[in-house]
Amino acid sequence: MFWRDGSQVDHVSVTDRSFQYGDGCFTTILTKSGKMQLWDQHVKRMERALSQLKISPVDWHKLKSDIDKLASPKVLAGIKIHVSRGEGGRGYSPNVNRGPLITLSQFEFPASYIELRRSGLEMTLCDISLGLNPLLAGLKHNNRLEQILAKEHVERSGHIDGIVLDIEGNVIETTMANIFWFKDGVLHTPSLKMAGVEGVMRGEVLRIVAQDECPIVIDSFKLSTLKAADEIFVSNCILGVAPVTKIQDAQFPIGNMTRRIQEKLGQ
Known part of the structure; x- marks a missing residue:
């Protein structure tokens, strides 16, 4: 089900900027009871x-009140917040007739x-490479064509998920x-300054590991470095943290550090 301005909706205007150009951003939130x-x-x-995309601010207090009324009472579920710049605007002009427009949707865990x-997950390697775009890197904007093509390759290969590289071969x-x-007690994760999405759960993982005073390296890494790891895991806000047990022909144990992070997240 979808809601906009407190009312249930099943369509959007054809002049909606998100429909026309992917002009907006979104986030997905885990709900517990x-x-x-x-x-x-x-x-x-x-x-x-919103700041990077030059979209007008959102009234977060009102939005939270709306979400509190809509969130599922189930033990685990999810809410998606979708923001469009608004309706109207000739061509690429960002001058809209009204906006921003916020659509809420509820989904099952x-x-x-x-x-x-x-x-854990067994991974393939995607044959789709991400372009370099420092202007939009890290943002969860509404134009996800690269990710859609990567997901199509993963599903066609029969896997649930896959590793995505950029056009320079970095994980x-x-x-x-x-x-x-x-690797050797040091946490590694890719830099997202040129490509990729900076997830909220990524930040939580980094915070938890830093509290344990564990060394952290955020940099550019090739696939060979990833495959030499002692243990691997992935994170997003709905999944939480999950171990990776296989990438192509390379296998990995489910490590104690991964389990420790899961425990600290309440999984």
Whole structure:
């Protein structure tokens, strides 16, 4: 179900900028028994995207009130916040007739995610490479064509997820999550300054590991570095943290550090 301005809707205007140009941003939030998780972090991430895209600010207090009324009472569920710049504007001109426009949707928690958290994921390598775009890197904007093509390749290969590189051969993310690995007690994760999505759960993982005073390296890494890892895991706000047990022909154990992070996240 979808809501806009407190009312249930099943369509949007053909002049909506998100429909016309992917002009907006979104975030997906885990809810537990109707309570949003990591709300402040989602707001911060969305405010950065809105600022970067030059979209007018959102009334977060009102929006939270609306979401509290709509969130599922189930133990686990999800809410998606979709922001469009608005309606109207000739061609690429960002001058809109009204906006921003916010659409809320509620969705079920994927039952398979519980098992993925426990037993891990087997990954393929996507044949789609991400372009370099420092202006939009890190943002969860509404134009996700690269990710859609990467996901199409993953599903065609019979896998749930896959590793995505940029056009220079650097590991960036997976088709559904950010990626981390430990090597000799040091946490590694790719830099997202040129490509990729900076997930809210990524920030939580970095915060938890930093609290344990574990060394962290954020940099550019090739696939060979990832495959030499001691343990690998992925993160997003709905899945949480899940281990990676295989990438192509390389296998990996489910590590103690991954389990420790899951425990600290309440999984």
